[in-house]
Amino acid sequence: MKKTMREAFIASIPVMMGYIVLGMAFGMLLESEGYSFLYALAMSVFIYAGSMQFVAINLLTSGATVINTIIMTLLINARHLVYGLSMIKKFEDMGKLKPYMIFSLTDETYSLLVSAKTPEGCNQKYYLFFISLFDQCYWILGSLAGSIIGSLLTINTTGLDFAMTALFIVIVLDQYLTTDKHLYTYIGFGISIACLVIFGSEAFIIPSMIGIILSLIYVYQKGGKENA
Amino acid sequence: MHEIILISVMACVTFLTRVLPFFIFKSKSYPIIEYLGDVLPYAIMAMLVVYCLRSVELFSGNHGICEMIGVGSVNLLHLIKRNTLLSIIGGTVIYMLCVQIIFI
Numbered sequence: 001m002k003k004t005m006r007e008a009f010i011a012s013i014p015v016m017m018g019y020i021v022l023g024m025a026f027g028m029l030l031e032s033e034g035y036s037f038l039y040a041l042a043m044s045v046f047i048y049a050g051s052m053q054f055v056a057i058n059l060l061t062s063g064a065t066v067i068n069t070i071i072m073t074l075l076i077n078a079r080h081l082v083y084g085l086s087m088i089k090k091f092e093d094m095g096k097l098k099p100y101m102i103f104s105l106t107d108e109t110y111s112l113l114v115s116a117k118t119p120e121g122c123n124q125k126y127y128l129f130f131i132s133l134f135d136q137c138y139w140i141l142g143s144l145a146g147s148i149i150g151s152l153l154t155i156n157t158t159g160l161d162f163a164m165t166a167l168f169i170v171i172v173l174d175q176y177l178t179t180d181k182h183l184y185t186y187i188g189f190g191i192s193i194a195c196l197v198i199f200g201s202e203a204f205i206i207p208s209m210i211g212i213i214l215s216l217i218y219v220y221q222k223g224g225k226e227n228a
Numbered sequence: 229m230h231e232i233i234l235i236s237v238m239a240c241v242t243f244l245t246r247v248l249p250f251f252i253f254k255s256k257s258y259p260i261i262e263y264l265g266d267v268l269p270y271a272i273m274a275m276l277v278v279y280c281l282r283s284v285e286l287f288s289g290n291h292g293i294c295e296m297i298g299v300g301s302v303n304l305l306h307l308i309k310r311n312t313l314l315s316i317i318g319g320t321v322i323y324m325l326c327v328q329i330i331f332i
Contacts, residue, residue, distance in 0.1 A: 014316045039231070046239040056238055060231050069234050073241040080242075082272060084249030086265040091250070102247050107276060114269040159294075159324035165280035166302045166316040166323075172273045173306050184267045188274025201282040205275075212271045213264065220263050 004122040008130030011116060015108045016138045018164035023142020025161075026053050028150035030143075033061050037147040044143040048104060048136055052076050053143075075206070082209050083110045090128070097129045104132040106139075108164065115171045187215050294330075298323030 027040045039060075043053050055076055059069050083105050090113065091101050105113075109132050116131060118124040176185055191211040195204040253261050281299075284292035302319030309315065 010313075013313060017316070017320070035231075039235075043235055043238075047235065047242050049242045052238065052242060056235070059234060059238075063230065064234065066233065066237055069237050070241055073238050074245065077242050077245040080245040081249055082268060084246060085253075085261065086268045086272070088250060088253055088261070088265055102250055103243055105246050111273060111276065114273065156328055159327040160320065162298055162323040163316055163320045165277065166298070166319040168273060168276045168280060169299060169302045169319075170306055170312050170315050172277055173303060174312075175270055175273065179270075181267065181270050184270035185274050188271030189278065191271075192275040192278040196278060196282055204282070205279060208275050208278075209272075212268075212275065216264060216267055216271065217260065220260060 001123070001126065003119075004126045005130050007119045007122050008127050009134060011112060011127075012131050012134040012138070014163060014167040014170075015112060015135050018108060018161060018167065019135060019138035020142040020145070021160045021163070022050060023139045023144075024146035024150055026050075026057075027143040027146020027148070029054070029146075030057055031147040031150060033057055035060070035147075037144055040143040040147040041140065044136075044140045048106065048139065049077060050106060050108075050139075078206055079107075079209055080105065082213070083107075086110075086114065094125055094128070097125065101129065101132055104136050106135065108167070109135045111168055111171055115174060183219065184216070187219070188212060191215060294323055294326035297326050 023044065026044075027037070030040050030043075031037070043056060047053055047056065052073060055072060058064075059072060064072070084102070087101075087105065087110070091098050094101050112131050112135070113128055116128060118127045172185060176182060192204065192208040195208040195211060198204070199207050281292075281295055284295045286292050298319050301322045302315050305318045306312075306315035
């Protein structure tokens with residue numbers, strides 16, 4: 001178990017860098033709007049969704065209605081529907097840990113789990129669980145740190161959030177180098193860049209996901225599953 | 229009080245979006261869903277890279293030079309060393325140096 005925890009910790013380091021920085025940014029923003037660290041804690045423990053929590057600050061300060069909040073949450077988190085699709089198999093054997101694995105499936109945790117290869121001598125179930133758990137701990141620590149000591153901090157962290165971009169790039173590159181499923185990578189890049197140009201940077205994710213799923217189904221029906 | 233209600237609503241709806249696919253495709257396995265589960269990670273990871281770089285301004289400001297240098301160094305480091313942590317930390321440090329020192 002110790003080895004499993006250690007290996008999961010090593011696998012989660014890229015997300016640690018990103019989450020502590022982003023979490024701190026969230027905590028600082030929330031604190032600057034006059035909410036105590038208890039709000040940051042509650043939100044990072046119970047909502048645990050990066051971009052949603054930034055939007056949540058706006059919803060809270062503007063005193064949004066419940067209906068409005070539901071619609072915003074659905075729109076921002078609709079992409080989670082797609083993450084679940086590729087985890088149905090992977091989470092099959094998680095047993096009692098499954099609800100937590102589903103609850104904690106953020107973009108970054110998804111990216112780690114997708115590419116996770118359980119090291120030899122580690123228990124796969126706990127390896128995946130600890131990756132997910134550590135990730136949430138970083139997010140909670142970051143947001144607490146941001147709301148408590150954020151205003152005292154003087155280190156220039158500009159650009160540190162690039163760690164998340166770098167993590168995603170490394171995963172794509174690894175997928176590209178270790179398999180020959182390049183068609184799907186091209187579909188992902190092609191459709192999301194097209195949607196970014198058409199719909200703009202704030203609204204392209206949902207059209208991209210719909211486009212990607214439709215294209216993948218098209219490839220499937222063309223018999224691409226055997227050829228790709 | 230209203231704030232606590234809003235936070236609870238956001239927590240519940242967020243969980244709902246995460247649990248829904250598991251709930252819908254729980255009982256039976258469909259070949260198309262298995263296929264999507266298999267190939268979606270490739271396409272979605274590519275999409276997440278685009279998502280991270282979505283606010284780069286190619287035609288104004290720094291023309292995304294730091295991002296290009298950052299993306300380039302991550303790729304280069306990874307092609308040479310194949311060490312995930314090294315590629316991420318190295319690329320991030322180079323990007324930070326670029327945005328903090330060179331372009332201010």
